[in-house]
Amino acid sequence: MISLETLILITILSPLLVCLLTPFLSSKPVLRDILGPIGGIISSWGAIQLMISVLNGDQPRLELLQIAEGISISFVVTPLGAVFGLVASVLWIFAAIYSVGYMRGNKEANQTRFYVFYAMAVHAALCIAYAGDLLTLFIFYEVLTFSTYPLVTHKQNELAQKAGRLYMSILVGTSVILLLPAIIWVWVVTGSLEMSQNGVLDGNINPEYAPYLLAMFVFGIGKAALIPIHKWLPAAMVAPTPVSALLHAVAVVKAGVFTMLLILTNVFGIEFLSKTGASNWLVWLASFTLLTTSIIAIYKDDLKARLAYSTISQLSYITLGGALASSLATQGATLHIITHAAGKITLFFVAGAIYVGAKMSKISELNGHGKSMPLIFLAFFIGSLSIIGVPPMGGSWSKFFLMLGAAESGYIMVIAVFCISTILNAYYLMEIPARAFFFKKEKEIKVKIPVLITVPTLITCVLTILLFFFIEPFENLTSIMVNNL
Amino acid sequence: MTDILIKNLPILVVLCPLMMSLIVVLIPNIFLSWLLTLVSTFVAFIFSILLYQEVQIYSSISYALGNWAPPIGIEYVIDKVSIIPIIIITLIGFLTTIFSSKMMPNEINEASISKVYSLWLLAIAGLIGLVTTGDAFNLFVFLEISSLASVALVAMGAQKDKQALVAAYNYLIIGAVGATLYVIGVGLLYGITGTLNMADLSERIIDLKNNKALIAGFGFMIVGIMVKAAIFPMHIWLPKAYAYAPSAVSVLLAATATKASLYILARILFSIFDISDTLITNTLTYVILPLSILAMFAGTIMAIYEKDIKRLLAHSSVAQIGYITLAFAIGTKASIAAGFIHMFNHALIKGALFMAITSISFYIQKRVTLNNLSGLGKTMPITFFCFVICSLSLVGLPLTAGFISKLYLIKASISAEGIWIALLILFSSALSVIYLWKMIEALWLHQPKKKIIIKEKPIIYISLLVITFLNIYFGLDASFIVDSSFEAAEKLVGVSK
Numbered sequence: 001m002i003s004l005e006t007l008i009l010i011t012i013l014s015p016l017l018v019c020l021l022t023p024f025l026s027s028k029p030v031l032r033d034i035l036g037p038i039g040g041i042i043s044s045w046g047a048i049q050l051m052i053s054v055l056n057g058d059q060p061r062l063e064l065l066q067i068a069e070g071i072s073i074s075f076v077v078t079p080l081g082a083v084f085g086l087v088a089s090v091l092w093i094f095a096a097i098y099s100v101g102y103m104r105g106n107k108e109a110n111q112t113r114f115y116v117f118y119a120m121a122v123h124a125a126l127c128i129a130y131a132g133d134l135l136t137l138f139i140f141y142e143v144l145t146f147s148t149y150p151l152v153t154h155k156q157n158e159l160a161q162k163a164g165r166l167y168m169s170i171l172v173g174t175s176v177i178l179l180l181p182a183i184i185w186v187w188v189v190t191g192s193l194e195m196s197q198n199g200v201l202d203g204n205i206n207p208e209y210a211p212y213l214l215a216m217f218v219f220g221i222g223k224a225a226l227i228p229i230h231k232w233l234p235a236a237m238v239a240p241t242p243v244s245a246l247l248h249a250v251a252v253v254k255a256g257v258f259t260m261l262l263i264l265t266n267v268f269g270i271e272f273l274s275k276t277g278a279s280n281w282l283v284w285l286a287s288f289t290l291l292t293t294s295i296i297a298i299y300k301d302d303l304k305a306r307l308a309y310s311t312i313s314q315l316s317y318i319t320l321g322g323a324l325a326s327s328l329a330t331q332g333a334t335l336h337i338i339t340h341a342a343g344k345i346t347l348f349f350v351a352g353a354i355y356v357g358a359k360m361s362k363i364s365e366l367n368g369h370g371k372s373m374p375l376i377f378l379a380f381f382i383g384s385l386s387i388i389g390v391p392p393m394g395g396s397w398s399k400f401f402l403m404l405g406a407a408e409s410g411y412i413m414v415i416a417v418f419c420i421s422t423i424l425n426a427y428y429l430m431e432i433p434a435r436a437f438f439f440k441k442e443k444e445i446k447v448k449i450p451v452l453i454t455v456p457t458l459i460t461c462v463l464t465i466l467l468f469f470f471i472e473p474f475e476n477l478t479s480i481m482v483n484n485l
Numbered sequence: 486m487t488d489i490l491i492k493n494l495p496i497l498v499v500l501c502p503l504m505m506s507l508i509v510v511l512i513p514n515i516f517l518s519w520l521l522t523l524v525s526t527f528v529a530f531i532f533s534i535l536l537y538q539e540v541q542i543y544s545s546i547s548y549a550l551g552n553w554a555p556p557i558g559i560e561y562v563i564d565k566v567s568i569i570p571i572i573i574i575t576l577i578g579f580l581t582t583i584f585s586s587k588m589m590p591n592e593i594n595e596a597s598i599s600k601v602y603s604l605w606l607l608a609i610a611g612l613i614g615l616v617t618t619g620d621a622f623n624l625f626v627f628l629e630i631s632s633l634a635s636v637a638l639v640a641m642g643a644q645k646d647k648q649a650l651v652a653a654y655n656y657l658i659i660g661a662v663g664a665t666l667y668v669i670g671v672g673l674l675y676g677i678t679g680t681l682n683m684a685d686l687s688e689r690i691i692d693l694k695n696n697k698a699l700i701a702g703f704g705f706m707i708v709g710i711m712v713k714a715a716i717f718p719m720h721i722w723l724p725k726a727y728a729y730a731p732s733a734v735s736v737l738l739a740a741t742a743t744k745a746s747l748y749i750l751a752r753i754l755f756s757i758f759d760i761s762d763t764l765i766t767n768t769l770t771y772v773i774l775p776l777s778i779l780a781m782f783a784g785t786i787m788a789i790y791e792k793d794i795k796r797l798l799a800h801s802s803v804a805q806i807g808y809i810t811l812a813f814a815i816g817t818k819a820s821i822a823a824g825f826i827h828m829f830n831h832a833l834i835k836g837a838l839f840m841a842i843t844s845i846s847f848y849i850q851k852r853v854t855l856n857n858l859s860g861l862g863k864t865m866p867i868t869f870f871c872f873v874i875c876s877l878s879l880v881g882l883p884l885t886a887g888f889i890s891k892l893y894l895i896k897a898s899i900s901a902e903g904i905w906i907a908l909l910i911l912f913s914s915a916l917s918v919i920y921l922w923k924m925i926e927a928l929w930l931h932q933p934k935k936k937i938i939i940k941e942k943p944i945i946y947i948s949l950l951v952i953t954f955l956n957i958y959f960g961l962d963a964s965f966i967v968d969s970s971f972e973a974a975e976k977l978v979g980v981s982k
Contacts, residue, residue: 065961065962066962066964067889067960067961067962067963067964068889068962068963068964068967068968069964069967069968071892071963135883138883139883139884142882142883143883143884146877146882153930156930161926161930165922168918168922169918172915172918173915173918176880176881176911176914176915176918177908177911177912177915178911180891180895180911181895181899181904181907181908181911184892184895184896184899184907185899185904187896188896188899188900
């Protein structure tokens with residue numbers, strides 16, 4: 001039997017190993033490209049084992065390194081972390097396969113560099129998932145930003161450079177100016193960097209200051225992309241699609257909302273928040289972001305840009321769920337991390353498939369192409385249904401819990417926000433399969449989509465359906481999380 | 486034998502480079518003079534390590550020069566405070582001497598090299614002496630030794646660029662003004678207390694509260710040292726001096742010179758005078774704190790608009806000195822410790838950055854500006870790698886030494902003065918990303934105008950690699966520097982604060 005410490009190590013180190021080995025295999029593309037999926041399988045196996053142990057009531061813990069007195073790098077698997085770790089590692093398998101198909105199909109340059117930083121980013125995301133204290137969380141939050149910079153600027157042209165600059169300045173700027181002092185503030189008032197299931201601030205901070213501290217966290221976590229710090233996400237869409245798919249729909253943004261949820265539940269504590277109302281303003285900010293970006297998405301003709309704004313809107317669901325400070329809403333927010341990840345990665349996979357196969361990136365160009373790429377558009381349709389929250393797709397569960405949570409904490413308006421947003425979601429997402437299947441084709445295009453792209457897309461699409469039927473273990477995890485409160 | 490060695494360590498660490506500088510000047514051979522310099526700086530470094538171990542056991546070592554017991558004779562004191570700058574100076578001195586072996590012959594003609602190395606050792610000896618001495622007047626002597634040697638070293642840059650003469654002249658005049666102010670201050674204190682020994686001084690001034698001469702003397706001393714430490718707005722000599730000095734000299738000065746003066750500042754503020762004195766608290770809150778904040782922003786903004794890279798780094802040093810003095814100005818035990826941590830880490834960071842830039846200028850045989858950095862990242866991977874790591878360390882990215890200093894600095898300011906100082910510190914360090922990023926982007930993303938083929942030489946990059954390694958090492962295992970800095974702060978302000 002492998003000890004839990006080793007399991008954590010296996011899970012977080014296998015992507016790092018992939019990252020370190022890849023440069024040595026640059027002359028053997030087949031071996032190099034197979035490393036990613038293998039790493040993904042090993043790491044997901046570890047993540048599943050860890051999740052099972054958490055379900056059995058354990059709390060795996062590992063202290064890696066002591067930097068100075070009171071500062072160390074340590075890992076703890078919380079129920080929330082187990083969820084995020086599982087999502088990041090499992091989806092990495094498919095994204096790794098997909099990126100091989102994409103990079104080859106598109107004949108991109110500097111493929112080795114791409115795979116190195118891709119694996120590095122996954123490593124950082126997993127370390128965030130299992131971060132045992134605030135400093136470890138912050139460190140890998142920054143590692144994630146820096147490792148994705150070469151991916152965003154992969155094309156190395158003027159546009160990519162500009163996007164890269166915006167990406168770095170927002171993410172690094174907010175985290176350094178606001179997140180770091182917020183963390184140190186917590187350190188000063190509580191005397192340690194540890195987090196706990198019930199929050200650590202109750203009784204340690206003057207409740208009057210709590211909203212300000214929360215604001216520093218909220219605007220410091222740029223990766224959660226709340227208005228007005230959301231601009232980096234659409235800018236980052238210049239990256240190759242596998243990056244947008246795994247990182248900007250799953251790893252990076254989910255690291256953002258994961259951090260947000262962790263701060264709300266394990267630093268502030270739901271009870272403290274609902275008692276003091278420190279997060280009331282956040283409910284409205286998140287609702288505002290949620291609706292505004294949904295409306296912006298409608299006007300975007302570029303498929304990836306529309307998906308980017310849709311992502312921002314969906315991230316706000318999760319932040320909102322945390323800010324509602326009720327146990328049901330927190331459960332819903334956690335479940336939404338899973339269901340949205342599976343749905344959105346499918347949509348991005350499709351966007352990339354269309355780009356590689358037919359060199360199209362605008363929604364208005366898609367008219368009538370449903371017949372030449374039926375499976376791809378079917379996958380998009382199913383993924384969209386899940387995002388909208390129609391049963392029998394996974395997405396319906398999380399929305400259900402979020403609405404229950406809003407009712408529980410007495411925000412009737414928020415329920416209305418959810419309903420309006422669902423309509424908007426349907427409006428801007430359904431346009432794409434509708435154009436593909438029902439509109440008249442304008443011109444004939446030869447379509448050729450590599451198998452390595454189609455297969456992962458279909459698998460993640462099936463995952464969104466399976467999530468509806470097999471949500472139970474995750475629901476158990478979230479109830480462990482809130483029952484401890 | 487070893488007993489005698491250990492007993493005389495406090496003086497040997499100064500004498501070793503001082504004596505060698507007299508020998509080196511007589512040696513006409515380039516290689517031999519370099520080798521002797523290298524040996525003596527290495528020995529000084531070993532001595533400082535031995536001293537560190539001694540200090541761990543005895544906490545404070547006092548050495549009476551010529552066996553004249555203090556306070557009559559000159560006393561050398563090595564305690565938990567002074568050991569930190571001693572280690573910085575000897576370590577950087579040794580590493581830059583390795584680094585200088587190829588740089589010096591490139592920029593200075595053969596006939597002057599042994600003289601340059603003699604001045605080099607003299608500057609190092611002066612800095613070490615400055616830190617070890619426990620005598621306020623002896624301190625002035627060493628201050629002048631190191632300053633005059635540094636001025637002469639800066640002037641040597643004239644063989645490459647005549648602007649160095651102007652820079653050296655500015656440095657000389659402003660430095661002399663600073664030193665004069667300091668010595669006037671010492672004179673006033675001597676007049677009212679009748680002693681020059683620092684420990685003795687601090688005891689005798691307790692009874693002299695509100696004495697006008699005491700306040701005037703304090704003012705003169707502080708301003709004099711602030712000039713030497715290049716605290717804004719008395720920093721004007723610094724950017725030019727660093728920019729036009731010969732390459733290796735820039736590295737040495739940037740990493741060590743101001744650190745010694747900052748140490749003296751801390752000594753005067755907290756050791757001779759007392760932190761609980763209203764004179765000191767007023768100076769800290771109304772003079773040093775605002776000046777530090779101004780320095781942080783002025784230095785950073787100047788750096789953002791600067792095209793010449795050596796000058797850019799010099800402006801950035803002004804800002805970084807601002808962080809250190811800010812830490813002193815907050816005036817709690819934790820913040821003073823943070824100041825010492827940053828003093829140490831900044832020496833590592835700025836030393837490495839100057840090394841990287843000056844080695845680039847060595848390879849391309851031009852002054853390094855933002856424009857001619859284009860595409861060099863790929864032709865010089867090792868230098869580029871080190872440059873990136875140390876830039877990240879300067880910004881304070883996690884897992885680098887710079888992060889540790891920022892962390893403690895911010896923690897100290899949050900627990901002492903409230904959040905706003907912390908936000909200012911972070912805002913200015915976020916601004917510093919702009920100029921560093923401009924350089925990295927030029928090195929990495931811009932295409933070179935014409936292809937340059939460069940083969941990096943191990944003798945040049947070895948010290949750069951060592952310092953870069955230290956930047957990462959002290960980011961992962963900071964307990965050495967954190968513990969010694971807290972001990973130093975405790976020694977300065979006492980346990981209670």
